[in-house]
Amino acid sequence: MSPRTRMPAVVLALLLSTAALVPAQPARAAVTIPAFYTPPNTLPAADGALIRTEPLPLALSLPGISGPLPGRATRIMYKSTDSTGGPVAITGAYLEPAARWTGGGARPLVVLAPGTMGQGDQCSTSLALQRGLIVGTENNQTTLSVGYEVLAVYRLLAKGIAVVTTDYAGLGTTDRVHTYVNRVDSGHAVLDAARAARALPGTSVTADSRVGLYGYSQGGGAVAAAAELQATYAPEIAVTAGYAGAPPADLTGVVAGIDGSELAGALGWSINGFAQAEPELRPILDAYLTDAGRAVLTRLSTMCVGDAILSYAGKRSSAWTRDGKTLAAVIAAEPALKAFIDDQTIGTRKPSGVIRVATGVFDNLVPHAQARTMAADWCRLGGTVVYDPIVLPWTVSPLLNHFGPLLTDQPTAVDWLTRRLTGTPATSNCASLR
Known part of the structure; x- marks a missing residue:
């Protein structure tokens, strides 16, 4: 049975918690979304083709001698292909650095795949770059979104590296629900963002620019998926290196880790996305x-x-079901759902480029073990992998155990990726992974 044949039945099960709850069209966001984010009725044929662009004012920007610091931003919408093989419009942002690239050769490009932002369209990273902190109340709902990815974006811009971010399928664009942690959707969104950046006029990115990938958590999974899909989906986008931090590679383990945690709401986003x-x-x-x-x-x-x-910290998915089953139990009980989840597994295909996998050894939200297993599986497939366990003190908070490494490892991750983009090779430590 092909993955496409299995998917419906499987997801049906996973969505056991979401079936009727996921509308055919996304519910109205808690903050008014600019008209830019509404896709046109007809999309271009080519993946990565630009649909529309406009200047993007940055929330944090300073005047510089030759332009704004840390750079000039452009909001973009580009075409991609979703996991069903259909066309999808995706938004994002391209940032041209004010800093010079001193690493030799053409200025490199990094695709930044954001970590978990949420599922409302107002949560998109491109809007967060413009607004920084989004607080609003509409439709009897208060929303709170912090553009934390600006830290990594600005670190890369300070190195003279061009950055393009993706909002993923359905996050920002108002025509569908965001397909949270969907392996194919997120991998395609990352690769097509690189294509779109190359097609954008008036930038310093060229065909000779090395391409790197950067992401943590949801973004780490998107980077890992893109590295696996590059050879077949976007062979012209040669990936030099990637950083995949705390990737949710095995959703069965991740579902169990998130249930009852501070980020329990992510279970609902997963279900909604699978139903979409x-x-x-x-x-x-x-x-x-x-x-x-x-x-x-x-x-x-x-x-x-x-x-x-x-609203949902500490809640359990068992409160959403008629018989009190948790989402993990539902997945185990429904072969179709389990098959869909299995098809989302990352680590079954050799990745392109050298990939640094870093994960906190005490991460119990996106469990450390499943990320390490992905790295080991890549090694067995012949991938070039640098595995780096991050050791921080254990806390009683799964959220802190997960996001602590995001902050403490970020300078190292950016420096490591920058060295790869200068052409300095990295040595795989696959021999240490069994």
Whole structure:
């Protein structure tokens, strides 16, 4: 049975918590979304083709001698292909650095894949770059979104590296629900962002620019997926190196880690996203969800990380189902759902470029073990992998155990990626991974 044949049934099960709750069209966001984010009715044929662009004012910008610091930003919308093989419009941002590139050769390009921002369109990284902190109340809902990825973006710009960020499928664009942690959707979004950046006029990126990938958490999974898909989906985008921090490579393990944590709302985003990708799953969801569970999923579909933590920290998915089953138990009980989840696994294909996989050894939100397993599986497939376990003190908070390494490892990750983009090789430590 092909993955495409298995997907519907499987997701149906996963969406057991989301079937009727996921609307055919996304619910209205808690903040008004600019008209730029509404896709046109007809999309270009080519993946990575630009649909529209406009100047993007940055929330944090200073005047410089030759232009704004850290650079000039452009909001972009580009075409990609989703996991069903259909066309999808994706938004993002390209940032041209004010700093010179001193590493030799053409200025390199890094695709930054954002970490978890939420599922409401107002949570998109391109809007966060413009607004910094998004706080608003509409439709009886308060939203709170912090553009934390600006830290990594500005570190890269300070090195003279051009950056393009993706908002992923359905995050920002108003025509569909964001397909959270969907392996193919996110991998394609990353690779097509590189294509779009190359097509953007008036930049210093050229065909000779080395390409790097950077992401943590959801972004780490997107980078890992893109590295696996590059050879077949975007062979002309040669990936020099990538940083995949704390990637959710095995969703079965991640579901168990997130349930009952501060970020329990991410379970709803996963379910909503799977239902968006595979509408046939919705009837299966109905068999498990209570009316209250459906209401939770609908509400989560318009939330950002901040509001989800405030509203659902510590909640368990068992409260959403009729028989009290957790989402992990539902997945185990439904072969179709398990098959869909298995198809999302990252680590089954050789990655392109050298990839640094870093994960906190005490990360129990996006469990350390499953990320390390992905790195080891890549090694067995002949990939060039640098595995780096991050040791920080254990805390009682899974959220801190997960986001601590994001901050402490970021300078190292940016420096490591910069060296690869100068042409300095990295030595794989696959021999240390069993």
